[in-house]
Amino acid sequence: MLLGEHTAARASAPSCDDGSGPIIALRGVGKSFVDAEGRSTIALEPVDIDVRRGEFLCLVGPSGCGKSTILNLVAGLEAPTHGTIAIRGEPVKGPGPDRTVMFQEAALFPWLTVLENVLFPLQVARVAKAEALSRAERYLRMVHLWKFRDARPHELSGGMKQRAALARSLVIEPEILLMDEPFGALDAQTADLLHAELETIWRETRKTVVFVTHNPREAVRLGDRVIVLGTRPGRVKRVVSIDLPRPRDQEQRDVALLAAVLRNELKSEIEKVLREEVDDGWRPAQEPVRPGPDRGLGGGI
Numbered sequence: 534m535l536l537g538e539h540t541a542a543r544a545s546a547p548s549c550d551d552g553s554g555p556i557i558a559l560r561g562v563g564k565s566f567v568d569a570e571g572r573s574t575i576a577l578e579p580v581d582i583d584v585r586r587g588e589f590l591c592l593v594g595p596s597g598c599g600k601s602t603i604l605n606l607v608a609g610l611e612a613p614t615h616g617t618i619a620i621r622g623e624p625v626k627g628p629g630p631d632r633t634v635m636f637q638e639a640a641l642f643p644w645l646t647v648l649e650n651v652l653f654p655l656q657v658a659r660v661a662k663a664e665a666l667s668r669a670e671r672y673l674r675m676v677h678l679w680k681f682r683d684a685r686p687h688e689l690s691g692g693m694k695q696r697a698a699l700a701r702s703l704v705i706e707p708e709i710l711l712m713d714e715p716f717g718a719l720d721a722q723t724a725d726l727l728h729a730e731l732e733t734i735w736r737e738t739r740k741t742v743v744f745v746t747h748n749p750r751e752a753v754r755l756g757d758r759v760i761v762l763g764t765r766p767g768r769v770k771r772v773v774s775i776d777l778p779r780p781r782d783q784e785q786r787d788v789a790l791l792a793a794v795l796r797n798e799l800k801s802e803i804e805k806v807l808r809e810e811v812d813d814g815w816r817p818a819q820e821p822v823r824p825g826p827d828r829g830l831g832g833g834i
């Protein structure tokens with residue numbers, strides 16, 4: 534069976550392999566932001582999400598549905614307005630070395646070399662120099678960048694920058710990797726290569742990954758499960774288990790079919806966003822434009 538569970542509001546992980554409960558548990562987690570004039574925006578309606586240890590979970594949803602908000606909450610960079618977030622049963626009180634976030638922009642320090650960028654979090658964590666160097670080498674080799682360790686970020690391609698950012702995320706050896714559209718700005722071939730590399734690293738290091746993407750094919754290529762988020766405000770719309778053998782190919786028929794299911798699910802949500810964000814006259818492209826009685830469209834032809 535290609536399609537797994539489908540729920541509207543709850544996204545429980547399948548039972549954990551070791552029976553120890555989810556590594557990440559969001560219970561009734563919602564988030565509102567209040568601006569300087571006191572106006573409140575609901576970024577996320579209360580959601581329940583469980584992630585099991587070692588799972589590769591993808592979050593897809595239209596712009597503004599709260600994907601980054603969920604990652605920031607799990608990272609401890611923001612506090613929820615409602616509900617609780619627990620990692621291994623312990624409430625999240627702030628950022629911690631067990632979680633790192635990787636963003637679409639590599640955010641490397643331009644004045645440091647690749648190696649120095651990767652060493653940076655270890656210096657902050659006061660890891661002894663020899664140990665830091667050996668770890669940096671291990672992870673730079675893992676992302677195939679050891680040869681470029683003395684290059685500066687401006688000398689690297691987009692894919693190489695993201696590899697360096699991945700090494701920098703991995704070097705503190707977090708149990709949980711939070712990835713916010715990390716390959717969203719890359720061309721398709723480079724993204725394909727990085728999917729394969731990330732999958733290998735995930736398998737070798739047995740990390741738990743929460744991966745945000747706009748791209749349903751990328752979600753089906755990588756995820757054990759995909760949570761489709763709805764928008765305005767964000768909420769869990771559907772949960773799909775991807776029961777396809779790995780490694781998967783984005784061009785594979787089953788991947789394309791499942792991605793089409795997800796894309797369809799997203800379509801109505803994206804249309805909702807466009808209706809709110811563009812001029813009053815916007816309609817979905819497929820909807821025929823019917824001339825009103827006063828328009829005289831095509832008259833005289």
Ligand SMILES: Nc1ncnc2c1ncn2[C@@H]1O[C@H](COP(=O)(O)OP(=O)(O)OP(=O)(O)O)[C@@H](O)[C@H]1O
Binds near residue numbers: 577595597599600603
């Ligand atoms: N710091 C903030 N202050 C005010 N509103 C915010 C803040 N951060 C996010 N929001 C709002 O919360 C909602 C969810 O934002 P979020 O960035 O999580 O969406 P997203 O799904 O990651 O979107 P995108 O796909 O464009 O990255 C949006 O309406 C956004 O404008």
Ligand SMILES: [Mg+2]
Binds near residue numbers: 600601602713
């Ligand atoms: Mg975002």
